[in-house]
Amino acid sequence: xxxxxxxxxxxxxxxxxxxxxxxxxxxxxxxxxxxxxxxxxxxxxxxxxxxxxxxxxxxxxxxxxxxxxxxxxxxxxxxxxxxxxxxxxxxxxxxxxxxxxxxxxxxxxxxxxxxxxxxxxxxxxxxxxxxxxxxxxxxxxxxxxxxxxxxxxxxxxxxxxxxxxxxxxxxxxxxxxxxxxxxxxxxxxxxxxxxxxxxxxxxxxxxxxxxxxxxxxxxxxxxxxxxxxxxxxxxxxxxxxxxxxxxxxxxxxxxxxxxxxxxxxxxxxxxxxxxxxxxxxxxxxxxxxxxxxxxxxxxxxxxxxxxxxxxxxxxxxxxxxxxxxxxxxxxxxxxxxxxxxxxxxxxxxxxxxxxxxxxxxxxxxxxxxxxxxxxxxxx
Numbered sequence: 001x002x003x004x005x006x007x008x009x010x011x012x013x014x015x016x017x018x019x020x021x022x023x024x025x026x027x028x029x030x031x032x033x034x035x036x037x038x039x040x041x042x043x044x045x046x047x048x049x050x051x052x053x054x055x056x057x058x059x060x061x062x063x064x065x066x067x068x069x070x071x072x073x074x075x076x077x078x079x080x081x082x083x084x085x086x087x088x089x090x091x092x093x094x095x096x097x098x099x100x101x102x103x104x105x106x107x108x109x110x111x112x113x114x115x116x117x118x119x120x121x122x123x124x125x126x127x128x129x130x131x132x133x134x135x136x137x138x139x140x141x142x143x144x145x146x147x148x149x150x151x152x153x154x155x156x157x158x159x160x161x162x163x164x165x166x167x168x169x170x171x172x173x174x175x176x177x178x179x180x181x182x183x184x185x186x187x188x189x190x191x192x193x194x195x196x197x198x199x200x201x202x203x204x205x206x207x208x209x210x211x212x213x214x215x216x217x218x219x220x221x222x223x224x225x226x227x228x229x230x231x232x233x234x235x236x237x238x239x240x241x242x243x244x245x246x247x248x249x250x251x252x253x254x255x256x257x258x259x260x261x262x263x264x265x266x267x268x269x270x271x272x273x274x275x276x277x278x279x280x281x282x283x284x285x286x287x288x289x290x291x292x293x294x295x296x297x298x299x300x301x302x303x304x305x306x307x308x309x310x311x312x313x314x315x316x317x318x319x320x321x322x323x324x325x326x327x328x329x330x331x332x333x334x335x336x337x338x339x340x341x342x343x344x345x346x347x348x349x350x351x352x353x354x355x356x357x358x359x360x361x362x363x364x365x366x367x368x369x370x371x372x373x374x375x376x377x378x379x
Contacts, residue, residue, distance in 0.1 A: 003141040005159035009115055014137035015069050020080060022109040022135055023066045024087045029105045030062050031088070032098060063108040063132060095348035096355045107133045115139045170199040217241075220330040220353045223315040228323055229254055237319065242281055245317035248304055250287045250325050281314070283307045287325050289364040297325075297370040301332055308333050324363040327353050328371055335375060343372055 004011035066081055092098070110132040116139075127134050141158050142149070149156040175198055176183065183191055218226045225245065227237075241247060285300035308316055316333065320326040331350040350368070354361040 001138045001140060003159050004139055005141075009071075009143060010069065010113060010137065010139050014111075014113065014139060015072060016080065018135060018137050019066060019068050019111045020084070020087065022111055023064065023084055024091055025101070025105065026062070026108045027064050027084070027088045028091045028098065029102050029108075030064060031092065032102045036102075061131075063110065067110050069113055093348070094351045096351050105133070107131065109133050109135050111135045111137050113137045113139075116142050169195045171195045175199070175202060217245075217317065218357060220318075220327070220356045221334045221349075224330045224333050225315060225317045226323070226326045226330065226357070227317055227319045228326065229319065229321045241317060244314065246281050246307065246310075246312055246314045247283070247317045247319055248307065248329070249282070249284045250318065250320040250322070250329065252284055252286060254319055254321060281312075287320075287329065289322070289324060289367045291366060295370050295373075297328065297332075297367055298374050301371075301374050304329065305333065305336050308336070323357065323361045324367060327357060327361045328363045328367045332371055332374070335371075343376070346371060346375065 002011045002013050066077070066084060068077055068080075107130075112134045114136055142156065143158065148158070169192065179194070179198055183194060186194060216227055218228070220226050227241070237247075283304060285296075285304060287296045287300050318326045318329055320329075327350065330353045331346060334349045334353070335346050350363070354363075
């Protein structure tokens with residue numbers, strides 16, 4: 001689901017990006033199935049038996065075509081089709097385990113486009129009977145002349161609701177529906193104040209008296225783990241974490257050790273005052289994707305890599321409130337073990353890290369560029 005600005009019925013994400021991904025995934029799935037079916041290594045594999053039982057998965061009628069909406073020109077279609085095989089190769093070489101994808105895609109993916117002018121389906125049960133798995137591309141925008149339309153008591157601006165992170169102030173859909181009547185009854189300034197109150201109360205409720213334990217740790221790669229804190233940093237870090245891990249904290253504001261910092265290690269002096277950032281089991285560096293902080297990742301990487309490659313046998317734990325920062329930092333640590341650093345290497349490792357995270361993580365381009373500059377420079 002997406003929205004679009006004036007002059008378009010559908011955004012490029014739905015008319016081009018999603019169709020490209022459907023085609024690329026279809027071709028990658030077929031290639032992987034062929035590898036299993038015709039490889040002697042997989043001769044007795046359960047995967048091979050499963051694929052033989054599924055019609056068309058490797059040698060039969062498996063749709064690999066690029067399906068685009070009718071308004072895409074033939075010239076643009078031709079340009080996109082020249083890039084598809086390269087995208088398939090990159091996907092197959094990204095380093096992420098694709099077995100789950102192969103098992104879950106039983107029928108080829110194909111996009112269908114729906115907008116406000118589409119006739120409503122009285123019965124959608126026919127979708128399950130199609131020879132493909134439909135990917136519904138729904139645009140929420142109502143096409144308005146010049147992109148603006150007058151409504152009773154308000155003005156509709158086509159596409160104004162896009163990129164909710166720029167205007168929602170952190171309010172989630174579930175929070176909106178819970179407080180809908182109150183929010184819609186207030187004038188703009190009071191509404192925004194209430195939104196900030198709702199978001200802050202929810203964060204405080206989640207983090208109240210929470211002690212982050214070993215069970216909250218997420219494995220991201222070989223000897224690299226992540227612990228994500230809430231944005232208001234109210235959690236207390238468990239003493240047990242410092243017995244099991246070397247810890248990198250990505251902001252001084254996250255270093256909440258509770259009332260007994262002396263319990264963390266034998267060298268109590270390093271926890272008595274936060275400005276002392278270095279210890280054999282603790283490193284605190286301020287890293288952010290805020291451009292006002294400059295190249296914070298580049299400045300911190302040398303110290304963090306040295307900390308990571310020390311002689312300690314303990315795995316490393318990244319403590320952060322920004323999963324994007326954690327993912328990029330984990331990719332940096334894991335990339336440092338590669339024989340030769342390259343952009344492709346770091347893309348592959350970053351894909352592995354975000355896949356291991358278990359939910360969508362989108363590191364900013366600003367952090368990714370810092371990572372590239374550090375590894376591809378004289379460092």
